[in-house]
Amino acid sequence: MSGISFILYTSGRLPNSVQAVANLEAMCLAHFPDHYRIEIVDLLQDPQRGLADGIMVTPTLVKLTPEPKQTIFGNLSDVFQVLRAIGWNGKAE
Amino acid sequence: MMNDELKEPGRMKIYDENPSHEISKSLSGIEGFDQITRGGLPRGRVTLVTGGSGSGKTVFGLQTLVTGASLDEPGLFVAFEESSKKILANASSFEWPADKWEIVDAMPPPNAITIGEFDFEGMLAVLSVKLHAMKAQRIVFDSLDVLLHLLPGVLVRRREINRLHSWLSDHELTAVITAKLDWLEKATPMEDGALQYLPFIVDCVVALTHKVENGFSLRRVRIIKYRGSSFSENEAPFIIGPRGIEVATADRSISPLPTEKITTGLRQLDEMLYGGIMRGSTMMITGNPGTAKTTLSGAFAEAAANRGERTLYVAFDESGEEIVRNLTSVNIHLHEHLDSGILQMHSEYVGSGGAEEHFQHIKALVRRQRAICLVIDPFTAFSNAGSLTNSQAVAARLIRWVKSERITLICTSLPLAPEPEFSGTILKITTIADTWIYLSFSNGGERNRGLTIIKSRGTNHSNQTRELVLASSGLSLAAPYTADGKVLMGTMRWQKERAEDEERARLNLEYEHQHATIETEIDELEARVQTLKRNIATKQLEQSGRAEIENLRHRDEESRRADMIRLRQSDEVRSGKLAPLASTKRPLVEEDQT
Numbered sequence: 001m002s003g004i005s006f007i008l009y010t011s012g013r014l015p016n017s018v019q020a021v022a023n024l025e026a027m028c029l030a031h032f033p034d035h036y037r038i039e040i041v042d043l044l045q046d047p048q049r050g051l052a053d054g055i056m057v058t059p060t061l062v063k064l065t066p067e068p069k070q071t072i073f074g075n076l077s078d079v080f081q082v083l084r085a086i087g088w089n090g091k092a093e
Numbered sequence: 094m095m096n097d098e099l100k101e102p103g104r105m106k107i108y109d110e111n112p113s114h115e116i117s118k119s120l121s122g123i124e125g126f127d128q129i130t131r132g133g134l135p136r137g138r139v140t141l142v143t144g145g146s147g148s149g150k151t152v153f154g155l156q157t158l159v160t161g162a163s164l165d166e167p168g169l170f171v172a173f174e175e176s177s178k179k180i181l182a183n184a185s186s187f188e189w190p191a192d193k194w195e196i197v198d199a200m201p202p203p204n205a206i207t208i209g210e211f212d213f214e215g216m217l218a219v220l221s222v223k224l225h226a227m228k229a230q231r232i233v234f235d236s237l238d239v240l241l242h243l244l245p246g247v248l249v250r251r252r253e254i255n256r257l258h259s260w261l262s263d264h265e266l267t268a269v270i271t272a273k274l275d276w277l278e279k280a281t282p283m284e285d286g287a288l289q290y291l292p293f294i295v296d297c298v299v300a301l302t303h304k305v306e307n308g309f310s311l312r313r314v315r316i317i318k319y320r321g322s323s324f325s326e327n328e329a330p331f332i333i334g335p336r337g338i339e340v341a342t343a344d345r346s347i348s349p350l351p352t353e354k355i356t357t358g359l360r361q362l363d364e365m366l367y368g369g370i371m372r373g374s375t376m377m378i379t380g381n382p383g384t385a386k387t388t389l390s391g392a393f394a395e396a397a398a399n400r401g402e403r404t405l406y407v408a409f410d411e412s413g414e415e416i417v418r419n420l421t422s423v424n425i426h427l428h429e430h431l432d433s434g435i436l437q438m439h440s441e442y443v444g445s446g447g448a449e450e451h452f453q454h455i456k457a458l459v460r461r462q463r464a465i466c467l468v469i470d471p472f473t474a475f476s477n478a479g480s481l482t483n484s485q486a487v488a489a490r491l492i493r494w495v496k497s498e499r500i501t502l503i504c505t506s507l508p509l510a511p512e513p514e515f516s517g518t519i520l521k522i523t524t525i526a527d528t529w530i531y532l533s534f535s536n537g538g539e540r541n542r543g544l545t546i547i548k549s550r551g552t553n554h555s556n557q558t559r560e561l562v563l564a565s566s567g568l569s570l571a572a573p574y575t576a577d578g579k580v581l582m583g584t585m586r587w588q589k590e591r592a593e594d595e596e597r598a599r600l601n602l603e604y605e606h607q608h609a610t611i612e613t614e615i616d617e618l619e620a621r622v623q624t625l626k627r628n629i630a631t632k633q634l635e636q637s638g639r640a641e642i643e644n645l646r647h648r649d650e651e652s653r654r655a656d657m658i659r660l661r662q663s664d665e666v667r668s669g670k671l672a673p674l675a676s677t678k679r680p681l682v683e684e685d686q687t
Contacts, residue, residue: 011215019209043215047222050215054198056171057240058215071202073243077209085206 003035004028004086005065011058012044016075020059023076030079031088116296116321119231119267122160123153125340125493129325130316135296137265138320139258143274143292144301149312149333150271151175153301154233155184156337157269161231162193166267168231169224170196173239180235188335195227200239207243213253217260224264232261236271238288251290258294270295296320302328311486314340327524330486341489341525351499354552355400358392361570362530365546365555370528373499374550375492377472379508380532384542385561385568386505387411389530390468391420391427392568393503397466398430405464406438407455409474413438416470424567437462441474448475448487456494465500472504492525527551532561544570560586 008024010017021040028036043050043058050056063070063086076082118132127133134140134157142150151174158168172180177198197220224232237257244250261268274288292298298317305311315328331340351372356363363369370376376393378386390406397404406427408416417427417438430436439458441451451474459467475484475491495502508531529547534540542561546554560571 009215011218014212014214016210016212017215023209044218047219050219051197051223054200056197056199056216056219057201057211057213057243059211060215068204069202071205073201073205073207074209074211074245081208085208 003037003065004032004063004088005037005039007039007041007053007062007064009041009043009050009053009055009058009060009062012042014058017042017059019075019077020061023079023082024061027076027079027082031083118322119157119166120160120164121153121157122163123156123338123340124336125329125331126314126338129314129329129340130297130319131323134267134269135320135322136267137262138296139261139268139270139294140297140299141291141295142269142271142299142301144271145273145303148301148303149331149338150273150301151180151183151235152187152333152337153299154235154269154271155180155187156189157267158194158231158233159184159189159337161267163190165193166230167227168194168233169220169227169229170194170233170235171199171220172196172235173199173201174236176200187337189337194231195223195229197223201243205243207245210245210249211243212249213240213256213260217257221264224266229266231267231269233269234271235269236273237291238272238274241272241288250288254291254294292317297322314338330489332486332490339490341486341493355501356393356396357389358394358396359389359568359570361559362389362544365557365559365570366528366549367553367555370501370549371551372501373496374527375495375502375504375525376528376530377526378503378505378530378532380505381507381534383540384532384534385563386532387416387470388420388423388425388563388568389532389561390470390503390505391416391423391425394436394466394468395420395425395427395430397501398427398436401435402466403462403464404430404436404466404468405455405459405462406436406468406470407458408438408440408470409442410471412440422565423563424565437464448484451475452487452491455491459498459500467495467500467502469502469504471506473506489525533558 006024008020010021024038028038041049041053041055043055055062057073059073059075061072061076061082063072066087070086072082072085116138117136118130118134119136120127120133121130122133142153144150154170158170161168170180175183177196180196199216220232223229234257241250241253244253257270270291272288272291274291297319300315300317302313302315303311304313312331312333313328314331316324316326329340331338333339353372354366354369355372356369357366357376378389380386387410394404394406406413406416411419413431417431420427427436427438431438437458441454455467455469458464472488475488492502504526528549531545531547533543533545535543542563543558544561545558546556548554562569562571
C-alpha cells in the first residue's frame with residue numbers, strides 16, 4: 001500500500017471545519033497511522049485556491065490517492081461511513 | 094457598498110424601503126421580461142427563477158449577466174449544475190457580446206457524498222474575494238438545488254438558505270438563483286421543505302415552464318411574486334431565440350408610440366371610439382359566421398388604401414378575388430387599389446404549413462410590400478395549423494412583432510362562446526389586442542347584426558351596442574335605440590317604435606282631455622269667486638249701513654244722557670252726595686246703580 005493522501009478544504013475556525021479536521025486526523029491515526037498525508041486548505045486564507053480547484057463548500061474532503069478520486073462534503077462525523085466512502089478495507093493495518 | 098445596519102451578523106435585510114415608491118430595478122435585458130416586471134429585476138435583491146430541466150433557467154441567468162456587462166454592472170456566474178466549459182459553450186451559441194462577466198466552476202463531482210454537516214461559509218468567503226476583485230454587482234447561482242440536496246436535513250438547508258440570502262443582501266447584489274421547482278406539480282420527495290421555503294424569502298419569483306404539445310415546443314413565463322412592485326400576473330409565452338429569451342408581451346416597447354388615430358373605415362364606429370383606433374394598435378373583430386367581420390375588415394382596408402397607406406390583406410377562408418367581389422355589394426371597392434398596388438391581397442391556405450410558417454410568410458410579405466396596415470382574416474386560421482398551444486404562442490409573437498413594427502393590425506376571429514364575456518378567442522389574443530369589437534346577432538324572427546366595443550385601450554369608447562347595417566350604399570351603424578335597457582334592432586325595433594308612437598298618441602289624447610277638464614274646473618271656480626266677491630261687497634255695504642244707524646243712535650243717546658245729567662246734577666249737587674261728572678262714562682255706571 002502506497003499510502004493515502006487527502007486535501008481538506010476548510011474555512012477558518014468555523015465549527016464544521018474544526019470538527020472535520022479533528023475527525024479526519026483521528027481517523028487516520030487510528031486506521032492507517034503511517035500511510036497518510038493531509039493537506040489542509042483554509043479557503044478564508046486562500047480563496048484563490050478554492051476558485052482554482054472548483055471547491056466552494058466547506059468542509060470538503062478530497063481523497064486524491066489511491067485512485068479513484070473521491071469527494072466528501074461535511075464534517076466527517078461518521079468515521080465508518082468515511083472509511084467506506086474512500087474504499088478503505090482495513091488491509092493496510 | 095455595504096450598509097452598516099446590514100453588517101450585523103444574523104440580521105437579514107428585509108423589506109425596509111420607503112413603501113411610497115417602487116423599488117429600484119435592474120434591467121434584465123430579456124425582451125418582454127423587463128416590460129412585464131415594469132423595469133426588470135429588483136436591484137440589490139434576490140430573484141428566484143424556477144422551472145424544470147430545459148425550461149431556460151440557465152439562459153435567463155446568463156442573459157442578466159450579459160445585460161449587466163453592457164450596463165457596466167459586472168457579474169459572476171456560479172455554476173453548480175454544469176461545468177463552466179459547457180456554460181460558456183451554451184452562452185457562445187447566442188448573439189451576445191462576451192465581456193465583463195465571469196464564471197466560477199462549483200459543480201460537485203458526480204460521485205460526491207455528504208457525511209456530516211457543512212455550510213456555505215467557505216463558499217461565500219471565496220466568492221466575496223472574487224466579487225470584490227471584479228467589482229461585481231450581479232450574481233447568478235445556477236442551480237442552487239444541486240448544492241442544497243447535498244446538505245443533510247431540512248433544517249440545515251434552511252439555515253444555509255438564510256445564510257446565503259443574508260450574504261447576498263449584505264453585498265447588495267442583484268442576484269438570480271435558479272432552482273428546479275415545478276409549480277404545477279406537488280412537491281416530490283426531493284423537493285422538501287427547504288426548496289419550498291426559498292420562494293418565501295426572496296423578493297421576486299419567476300416561474301418558467303416548458304411543455305411539448307403535438308411535437309411543438311411551448312415555453313411560458315410567469316411572475317409569481319415581486320415585492321414592492323407591480324407586475325403582469327399573466328403567463329406569457331416566450332421563445333429562446335438567437336438573442337436569448339424573448340417574452341411575447343403586448344406591453345409597450347420603449348420607443349415612442351404613435352398617438353395618431355386612424356379611421357376604422359366606418360364613420361359611426363370611429364365616433365364610438367372617439368376618433369378611431371390608434372395607429373400601430375391591434376383591433377380584433379370577433380363574431381359568428383355572417384356577422385360581417387370580413388366586411389368590416391374590407392372597409393378598413395379600403396380606408397387605409399384611400400389614405401395612400403400600403404395595406405396587406407391576408408385571407409385564409411376565401412380567395413382575395415372572392416372577397417373583393419363580395420365587398421362590392423356593400424359599396425366597398427378594392428379593385429382600383431389592387432390595381433395601383435397600394436393594396437395587396439394574399440390568400441393563405443390553412444394546412445399549407447404550421448402556424449410558424451404562416452407567421453414567417455406574412456412577415457416576409459409585409460416586409461416586401463412595406464405595408465403599414467395589415468388585415469388577417471380570420472386570425473383563427475392559425476389555430477388550425479399545428480398544436481393549439483403553439484399557435485397561441487405564434488399568434489402572440491405575431492402581434493408583438495406587428496406592434497414593434499408600428500403596423501396597424503385588424504384581425505377577425507370566431508368567438509369561443511356565445512357570450513362575449515366568456516368568449517376569448519381560441520388563440521387567447523383578445524388580451525393582447527388593443528381594441529376588441531364583438532359582432533353578434535340579435536334574434537326576433539330575423540338576424541340583425543349588433544356591434545359592441547368590448548375594450549379599446551388608450552381611447553375612450555362608447556359602451557353601446559349598435560346595429561350594423563349592410564346596405565348597397567355601404568356600411569353604417571344605426572343610431573342607438575334602446576328600450577327598457579335593451580338595444581332593439583330590425584323588426585323588433587320597428588315594432589317597438591310603432592308601439593311607442595301609439596303610446597305617445599294615447600298619452601297626448603289623455604293629456605288634452607285632462608287639460609280640458611281642468612280648464613272647466615278653473616272656470617267654475619272663477620265664477621264662484623266672482624259670486625263670492627259680490628256677496629262680500631253686499632255684506633260690506635250692509636255693514637256700513639248698520640254702522641251709520643248705530644252711530645246715529647249712539648249720538649242720540651248721548652244727547653239724551655247729557656240732558657238727564659243736567660237735570661239730576663241740580664239735585665245731587667245740592668245734597669252734596671256727588672261731585673259734578675267730568676266724563677261721560679260715569680253717568681252710565683250711575684245709571685246702572687240707580
